[in-house]
Amino acid sequence: MKTGAGNDFKIISTGNDELDKKIGGGIPLGTLSLVEGQPDSGKSVLTQQMLWGSLKKGCSAVVFTTENTVKSFVTQMQSLNLDITDYFLLSKLWIYPIDTKKTRRCLHTGLLPLLTSCAGKGVDLAVIDSLTYYVTHATIEQVLSFFEECKALTGRGMGVICVAHSYAFDENVMVRLGSMCDAHLRLRIETMGSKMMKILEVAKVRGAEMNTGNIISFDVEPNWGIRVIPYSKARA
Numbered sequence: 620m621k622t623g624a625g626n627d628f629k630i631i632s633t634g635n636d637e638l639d640k641k642i643g644g645g646i647p648l649g650t651l652s653l654v655e656g657q658p659d660s661g662k663s664v665l666t667q668q669m670l671w672g673s674l675k676k677g678c679s680a681v682v683f684t685t686e687n688t689v690k691s692f693v694t695q696m697q698s699l700n701l702d703i704t705d706y707f708l709l710s711k712l713w714i715y716p717i718d719t720k721k722t723r724r725c726l727h728t729g730l731l732p733l734l735t736s737c738a739g740k741g742v743d744l745a746v747i748d749s750l751t752y753y754v755t756h757a758t759i760e761q762v763l764s765f766f767e768e769c770k771a772l773t774g775r776g777m778g779v780i781c782v783a784h785s786y787a788f789d790e791n792v793m794v795r796l797g798s799m800c801d802a803h804l805r806l807r808i809e810t811m812g813s814k815m816m817k818i819l820e821v822a823k824v825r826g827a828e829m830n831t832g833n834i835i836s837f838d839v840e841p842n843w844g845i846r847v848i849p850y851s852k853a854r855a
Contacts, residue, residue, distance in 0.1 A: 630828075631744060631778055633665075634672025634701075637847045641819075641835045643827025646802045648678070648743065650825065651766070651773050652780045653796055655788070656806030661817040662782050663748055664699065664839050665806065669780065671701040673744055674712060680744040681713045681737050683730065685752055689714045699844040713742075719752045726753045726765040734769065738777045745772075748782040755787050762792060766799055773801070801825040811836075816848070 630645030631652070639645045646652055646669070656662050663686075670680055684692055692714050696703050706712040715733065730747065737745055754762055769779045785805070788796065797803045803822040808815055819835040836848045 630676075631669050631678075631780070632672035632676055633668045633845070634675050635668060635845060635847070638668070638835070638837075638845060639672075640829060641831070641847065642804070642821050643824040643831040644829040645672075645827075646778070646824055647826040648673075648778050649773050649776050650778055650801035651770050651799070652778070652802035652804070653800045654780060654782045654804045654806070655785045655793075657808055658784060660806035660808050661819070661837065661839060661845075662784075662806055664845060665804070665819065666746055666748055666780055666782050667696050667699065667701060668845050670712075670744070670746055671696065671703060674703060674706045678743045679711050679741070680706075680746065681715065681742050682746045682748065683715050683717050683733065684748050685717045685719055686749065687714075688716050692716075698841055699839070700842050701844055713737075726750075726757055726761055727768075729753065731765065731768055734772060734779065738772045738775050742777060744778045744780070746780045746782070750781050750783040751787045754783055759789075759792055762788070763795060763799075766796055770799060797822060809836075 629648055631648055632645045633639050654662050654666055670682065674680060682692065687695065693703060693707065703712055707714065730753065734745055773779055802824045805820040805822055807818050809818050816836050817838065819837065821831040821833055824831050838846050838848060840846050
């Protein structure tokens with residue numbers, strides 16, 4: 620694997636200036652982030668936007684996906700006008716479909732060795748989409764231990780973004796994970812008038828260069844990606 624070593628990027632960017640400003644100017648690289656929310660609330664789209672924006676800045680990245688093949692992942696991003704083909708062909712991006720049954724549903728024997736290997740090879744950013752299946756088959760201790768190990772990897776310079784459905788965690792675990800993670804982004808769906816809007820709540824971004832916008836409403840448009848809509852306007 621080639622790495623992004625020597626580049627001057629310092630943040631995980633969405634590639635969308637307006638969205639970056641709302642989350643404090645971008646998430647500092649080398650941090651542990653949790654993106655969680657309701658089904659269809661935009662978790663994967665937001666994470667893909669962060670992946671694309673970071674690749675544009677010179678970041679090297681790896682994606683572990685439990686929901687896509689390599690082809691479907693690339694195609695999905697192309698449909699949002701987030702073309703990652705060149706990065707994939709130039710070995711700046713690696714995509715690994717994960718068969719949860721073959722990895723025995725285990726966070727530590729299934730995912731952690733893969734993450735550790737990537738950190739050892741100098742990869743700048745790792746995205747796991749999603750952890751839901753693993754978390755729902757793990758004990759509380761196993762989940763917390765996995766996040767602690769991910770936190771240790773960020774100490775070696777690699778950013779880690781974990782994506783999961785909110786229902787995968789009980790309230791006590793969520794509070795502890797929220798404290799452990801450097802960035803915590805929550806997503807939900809709200810009915811506003813006759814529209815169903817996606818809502819991003821920036822619970823925390825440790826080390827952000829700017830103030831964070833707490834509530835962000837957005838829509839996802841084909842061939843465009845994320846379009847931020849002023850929250851006051853969305854509620855009108």
